[in-house]
Amino acid sequence: MNKWFINNLAVLKFSVKRTVESRGDAAFSLVEALLAMTILGIAVTSILTTFSASILTGKLSEDYSIAAMLIGELHGNVRTNQFSPYETNEGEFTTQAGFKWTVSYLYTDITDLYQVEMKVMWKRGSREHELKHTTYHYCSMDAGESSGSSSSSGR
Numbered sequence: 001m002n003k004w005f006i007n008n009l010a011v012l013k014f015s016v017k018r019t020v021e022s023r024g025d026a027a028f029s030l031v032e033a034l035l036a037m038t039i040l041g042i043a044v045t046s047i048l049t050t051f052s053a054s055i056l057t058g059k060l061s062e063d064y065s066i067a068a069m070l071i072g073e074l075h076g077n078v079r080t081n082q083f084s085p086y087e088t089n090e091g092e093f094t095t096q097a098g099f100k101w102t103v104s105y106l107y108t109d110i111t112d113l114y115q116v117e118m119k120v121m122w123k124r125g126s127r128e129h130e131l132k133h134t135t136y137h138y139c140s141m142d143a144g145e146s147s148g149s150s151s152s153s154g155r
Contacts, residue, residue, distance in 0.1 A: 060124060066096055067120040067131040074101055074118045078137055085114050085139065098122050105137075112140045 028036075070093055083089040085105035093099045099122045106115040116137045121130040 063122060063124055070099055070120045071118055071133045078116055081139055113138050
Protein backbone atom coordinates (compact mmCIF):
# COMPACT_ATOMS: atom_id res chain seq x y z
CA MET A 1 0.00 0.00 0.00
CA ASN A 2 2.82 2.30 0.72
CA LYS A 3 4.26 1.59 -2.73
CA TRP A 4 0.92 2.35 -4.37
CA PHE A 5 0.78 5.73 -2.56
CA ILE A 6 4.29 6.63 -3.71
CA ASN A 7 3.43 5.73 -7.34
CA ASN A 8 0.24 7.81 -7.27
CA LEU A 9 2.08 10.70 -5.67
CA ALA A 10 4.61 10.63 -8.49
CA VAL A 11 1.77 10.72 -11.05
CA LEU A 12 0.15 13.59 -9.18
CA LYS A 13 3.42 15.56 -9.14
CA PHE A 14 3.85 14.94 -12.86
CA SER A 15 0.34 16.13 -13.71
CA VAL A 16 0.68 19.33 -11.58
CA LYS A 17 4.06 20.06 -13.10
CA ARG A 18 2.70 19.51 -16.58
CA THR A 19 -0.23 21.87 -15.94
CA VAL A 20 2.06 24.68 -14.74
CA GLU A 21 4.43 24.21 -17.66
CA SER A 22 1.64 24.14 -20.24
CA ARG A 23 0.17 27.35 -18.74
CA GLY A 24 3.19 29.33 -20.08
CA ASP A 25 1.91 28.84 -23.65
CA ALA A 26 -1.61 29.98 -22.78
CA ALA A 27 -2.87 33.56 -23.25
CA PHE A 28 -3.57 36.04 -20.45
CA SER A 29 -6.62 35.46 -18.35
CA LEU A 30 -9.45 37.97 -18.31
CA VAL A 31 -8.51 39.20 -14.83
CA GLU A 32 -4.90 39.81 -15.87
CA ALA A 33 -6.00 41.72 -18.97
CA LEU A 34 -8.44 43.90 -16.98
CA LEU A 35 -5.78 44.62 -14.36
CA ALA A 36 -3.27 45.64 -17.02
CA MET A 37 -5.83 47.91 -18.72
CA THR A 38 -6.72 49.55 -15.39
CA ILE A 39 -3.08 50.28 -14.58
CA LEU A 40 -2.52 51.65 -18.09
CA GLY A 41 -5.64 53.83 -17.82
CA ILE A 42 -4.50 55.33 -14.51
CA ALA A 43 -1.05 56.06 -15.91
CA VAL A 44 -2.38 57.73 -19.07
CA THR A 45 -4.89 59.80 -17.09
CA SER A 46 -2.21 61.13 -14.73
CA ILE A 47 0.09 62.00 -17.64
CA LEU A 48 -2.68 63.87 -19.51
CA THR A 49 -3.70 65.74 -16.34
CA THR A 50 -0.13 66.88 -15.77
CA PHE A 51 0.21 67.92 -19.41
CA SER A 52 -3.00 69.99 -19.43
CA ALA A 53 -2.06 71.65 -16.11
CA SER A 54 1.32 72.65 -17.53
CA ILE A 55 -0.34 74.18 -20.59
CA LEU A 56 -2.65 76.28 -18.39
CA THR A 57 0.26 77.36 -16.22
CA GLY A 58 2.18 78.43 -19.32
CA LYS A 59 -0.73 80.53 -20.57
CA LEU A 60 -1.15 82.18 -17.17
CA SER A 61 2.58 82.92 -17.06
CA GLU A 62 2.29 84.57 -20.48
CA ASP A 63 -0.60 86.70 -19.17
CA TYR A 64 1.45 87.85 -16.18
CA SER A 65 4.32 88.79 -18.50
CA ILE A 66 1.96 90.87 -20.64
CA ALA A 67 0.50 92.49 -17.50
CA ALA A 68 4.01 93.39 -16.27
CA MET A 69 4.73 95.05 -19.62
CA LEU A 70 1.45 96.98 -19.39
CA ILE A 71 2.27 98.09 -15.81
CA GLY A 72 5.49 99.54 -17.22
CA GLU A 73 3.45 101.44 -19.79
CA LEU A 74 1.17 102.80 -17.05
CA HIS A 75 4.22 103.78 -15.01
CA GLY A 76 5.50 105.84 -17.92
CA ASN A 77 2.14 107.60 -18.16
CA VAL A 78 2.23 108.37 -14.42
CA ARG A 79 5.74 109.86 -14.69
CA THR A 80 4.64 112.15 -17.54
CA ASN A 81 1.54 113.33 -15.61
CA GLN A 82 -0.97 111.88 -18.07
CA PHE A 83 -3.26 110.91 -15.18
CA SER A 84 -4.84 113.26 -12.68
CA PRO A 85 -4.64 112.60 -8.95
CA TYR A 86 -8.09 114.16 -8.61
CA GLU A 87 -9.98 111.91 -11.03
CA THR A 88 -10.81 108.23 -11.39
CA ASN A 89 -8.32 106.77 -13.84
CA GLU A 90 -9.38 103.50 -15.45
CA GLY A 91 -9.81 101.99 -18.87
CA GLU A 92 -8.93 99.17 -21.25
CA PHE A 93 -5.75 98.69 -23.17
CA THR A 94 -6.11 99.04 -26.92
CA THR A 95 -3.00 96.96 -27.65
CA GLN A 96 -4.03 93.95 -25.54
CA ALA A 97 -7.65 92.83 -25.70
CA GLY A 98 -9.19 91.76 -22.39
CA PHE A 99 -6.75 93.69 -20.17
CA LYS A 100 -8.14 96.54 -18.05
CA TRP A 101 -6.32 99.04 -15.88
CA THR A 102 -6.84 101.40 -12.95
CA VAL A 103 -4.53 104.05 -11.51
CA SER A 104 -5.31 105.37 -8.02
CA TYR A 105 -3.60 108.27 -6.26
CA LEU A 106 -3.53 108.30 -2.46
CA TYR A 107 -2.46 111.27 -0.38
CA THR A 108 0.62 111.01 1.85
CA ASP A 109 1.82 113.16 4.75
CA ILE A 110 4.11 115.11 2.41
CA THR A 111 2.56 117.84 0.29
CA ASP A 112 2.30 116.96 -3.42
CA LEU A 113 3.65 113.42 -2.86
CA TYR A 114 1.17 110.73 -3.83
CA GLN A 115 1.19 107.00 -3.39
CA VAL A 116 0.20 105.63 -6.80
CA GLU A 117 -1.36 102.19 -7.13
CA MET A 118 -1.48 100.74 -10.64
CA LYS A 119 -3.51 97.61 -11.37
CA VAL A 120 -3.85 95.53 -14.51
CA MET A 121 -6.78 93.10 -14.49
CA TRP A 122 -7.75 90.32 -16.90
CA LYS A 123 -9.85 87.20 -17.02
CA ARG A 124 -8.54 83.71 -17.85
CA GLY A 125 -11.32 81.18 -18.12
CA SER A 126 -13.71 81.78 -15.24
CA ARG A 127 -11.13 83.36 -12.90
CA GLU A 128 -10.12 86.99 -12.69
CA HIS A 129 -6.46 87.90 -12.18
CA GLU A 130 -4.70 91.14 -11.38
CA LEU A 131 -1.19 92.47 -11.14
CA LYS A 132 -0.68 95.42 -8.81
CA HIS A 133 2.25 97.81 -8.53
CA THR A 134 2.62 100.63 -6.00
CA THR A 135 5.02 103.56 -6.31
CA TYR A 136 5.28 107.19 -5.24
CA HIS A 137 4.96 110.24 -7.45
CA TYR A 138 5.67 113.88 -6.71
CA CYS A 139 3.64 116.30 -8.72
CA SER A 140 2.93 119.92 -7.97
CA MET A 141 -0.34 120.72 -9.64
CA ASP A 142 -0.04 124.42 -8.80
CA ALA A 143 3.28 124.96 -10.57
CA GLY A 144 2.62 122.37 -13.28
CA GLU A 145 5.92 120.68 -12.59
CA SER A 146 6.78 117.09 -11.82
CA SER A 147 9.95 115.46 -10.70
CA GLY A 148 8.77 112.00 -11.76
CA SER A 149 8.31 108.96 -9.58
CA SER A 150 10.37 108.10 -6.55
CA SER A 151 12.07 105.29 -8.46
CA SER A 152 13.75 107.83 -10.75
CA SER A 153 14.35 110.65 -8.24
CA GLY A 154 17.77 109.35 -7.18
CA ARG A 155 17.18 109.04 -3.44
